[in-house]
Amino acid sequence: VRAAVTEAHSAGVTVAVHAYGGEAARNAILAGAESIEHGFELSDDLLKLMKEKGTFLVGTDFPESHLKNMLFNPVANGKTLGERIVDRLKRAHKTGVKLAFGTDVVTELSGKNRAEMMQDYFDVWVAAEIPPREILKAMTTNAAELLRLQKRRGAIVPGLAADIIATPENPLNDISALRK
Secondary structure, three states: OHHHHHHHHHOOOOOEEEEEEHHHHHHHHHHOOOEEEEEEEOOHHHHHHHHHHOOEEEOOOOOHHHHOOOOOOOEEOOEEHHHHHHHHHHHHHHHOOEEOOOOOOOOOOOOOOHHHHHHOHHHHHHHOOOOHHHHHHHHOHHHHHHOOOOOOEOOOOOOOEOOOOOOOOOOOOOHHHHHO
16 A cells, blocks of 8 residues: 555655545555545544544545435444444544545435535534534635645635635535525
8 A cells, every 4th residue: 555655646646545444544544645535434543543644534424315325224333324424524523634525426316416415415514513614624725735736726815716606694604505
């Protein structure tokens, strides 16, 4: 893993590793991967290691309604995967792990388009008690940092590319304002 990360970095490529937890995640973190994608089974020790190494978590924090529509059984160890995702996201935030907002909108939900399904992920972050300001950072400046684009985009400042939207309410008070 270290050799692959080293080669990727020497080519200027950011490394994202899809891992649920355990030794796979530990190896990726220690090898210098920029992010762990998913990380559904990250222990507190792994979250501390991620903070120490500056590894981002892109949790693909599936809402319960999406999990129920997927092909696998979302129940394990007496807790639903949805509950475990909220718990892991909350622990990661409290530990100080860098978070970047990412989704795996891989299913179809009747009556919803992909953008509406992505917005369902806000509910998971709110359930994990992450403040709207931190959610917005995860979607913008943190994501730009992870992708090494922070000198070109990710913030609304002179000289950077940015998309600006208007909402009828302040998303810093209520992240669901982005649905409108």
